Amino acid sequence: MSDQSSIAPLAARQRLMTEPALGAGNFLDHAIAANPNRAVPFAFTHRTDHRGEVVLRGHSLLDLAALRDRYAAWYHANGVRPGEPVAIVVGEGLEPLLHFLALTALGAVPALVNDAMRHDVMVRYLDHVGVVGVVADDPTRLAAAYREAPQRRPRFVALAAEVQAFDAASAGLPAAYPYRHAADDVVALIHSSGTTGTPKSTMLAHRQFWDGKQPRMERFPAEPYDRLMSLMPHTHAGGLSYFLTATLLGLPTVVMADWRRAVVEPVMEAFQPTMVASFPRTFVELATGELPVRGAARVHSWFNTGDSAHHGHIRRLVTLGERPAGLIRPWLLPQEKAEQPALPGSQFVDGLGSSEMGMALFGQVTTPESPRDDRCVGRPLEVVLKAAVLDQDGAEVPDGTVGMLGVVTPSRTPGYWNDPRLTGSFELAGYWLTGDLARRDPDGRFYHLDRTVDVIDTADGPVHSLPIEEVLLADCADLVRDCSVIGLPGAAGEGQHPVAVVQLQAGAADADTERVRTAANEALAGAGLAALAAVRIARTPEDFPLGPTGKVLKRELRTRLAGLLTAPAGQ
DSSP states (O other): OOSSOOOOOHHHHHHHHTOTTOOTTTHHHHHHHHOTTTTSOOEEEEEEOTTSOEEEEEEOHHHHHHHHHHHHHHHHHTTOOTTOEEEEEOOSSHHHHHHHHHHHHTTOEEEEOOTTSOHHHHHHHHHHHTOSEEEESOOHHHHHHHHHSGGGOOSEEEEHHHHHTOOGGGSOOOSSOSOOOOTTOEEEEEEOOOSSSSOOEEEEETTTTTTTTTTHHHHSOOOTTOOEEEOSOTTSHHHHHHHHHHHHHTOOEEEOSOOSHHHHHHHHHHHOOSEEEEOHHHHHHHTSSSOOTTTTTTOOEEEEOSSOOOHHHHHHHTTSSEEOGGGGSTTOOGGGOOOOOOEESOEEEEEEEOTTTSSEEEEEEEOTTOOOOTTEEEEEOTTOSEEEEEOTTSOBOOTTOOEEEEEEOTTSOOOBTTOHHHHHHTEETTEEEEEEEEEEOTTSOEEEEEEGGGOEEETTEEEOHHHHHHHHHHHSTTTEEEEEEEEEEOSTTSBEEEEEEEEEOGGGTTOOHHHHHHHHHHHHHHHTOOOOSEEEEOOSGGGSOBOTTSOBOHHHHHHHTTTTTTSOTTO
16 A cells, blocks of 8 residues: 555545535535645555455555546446446446546436346346446346346346456547536436335435535544555445445545445454444354454444444454544544544444435444443434424324334435425425434434334234344343344234344354253343243254345344244144
């Protein structure tokens, strides 16, 4: 890695905060114009060589622009025009981001697709979006599906390697290039998991997806020694959000193409990040078993978004690394940083967010000194004009009462592509419903209890799965590595009962279901929570199904185990 810093000076970052034309569709060009270190590598890819050693390759802002322009020339030569959606089905890492940059520079709309999505679901999704073309690492199965339904085939289905190898000198770019976006132009489509039916297609707009991120230009840690490891899926809004921030800051960032610990840990040791950003999936792996002490030696901050993380995993991660004394608050202003010795351990910044919210809208910071506060996601960030817990009519409920979480913020999605009815179903009394159940305490802190679709409807009333999972992971950590709590039907008239599907710790592989259930119910009784009716041990990865972004598929578990509590004994 270069000894020269790629980080933009503070004055340049402050100018970006107030640039009226800046947005998600042109942030690379604004970064190039603002950062005098535009030729210094900052975005790193990784591979393992024939000796098994990690090799990092850096790309500067100018390098990214050159790659973007080559890809854009290919798309333009293949007839892609402003406003047209194009599907990108390539492996995670820097590659989907390059296609995003190329298509937005043309004014087109990249539909970023996780390549782990089932192909039958993918074809339905692309048909719903109405893509004019598909670029994929391996388009064979998609092409076969389109041969069976030729009327659905887009104008082109191309190999990603063809775009990478394109001779840009053989084709031109539009006269008006890069495209100048209006504030409400759609710049990307991000899909939901699609575990049942056709995935939802969340729209990201040029200005909307930049709204709320401006304070990060000052507050996100960006000292000369800082380095970010981005473990987000980069076909997801979370990965795009962190890449946008890193690009504008010039923050050295390794853009990971794999989230599994076996791949992540050697790259951590080679790159020595000071910050790690991920969905909970990798944090579960890093917090399990022997901790990654060498790779995390310089880590001062862990950033989580999407689903909120569990205390049982957070408390182990914050023992790693070291932090400047001034990092007790996230995104501290540089001039506020205290001249004090580094403190042992790191901070975990847990942000509840989603593609629809545009970014994490709530923030909770945990350090080794923090008291346990199960399921607290903190207070709303400053971009949130209002956050409330609502009843079915959209009225605010009293503090301490569970209800639907609603937000009012300019960072929220304009809605779902080609589906105004679905968009309307998430709007209530001027709020955007996040799909979560929460409660607020008298001090204005919010607690995330469940997704609305995952509530367990027992005969005694609703039971929320996330607090139960929290107790299992924190208080039964000698047995439980990871878990998912679902509601399954009992006998007629009994309603649902809580059931836990658990992955065991390596040292507890011989534990049976009754031992786990007894330990879990003792801990749950102590926390005043509902007891588990049953435990199912996931012995194989197939027993603990994950979606394309690493989330446990609770709906699939409920389908698979539907008869668990009603089957005759012995079956």
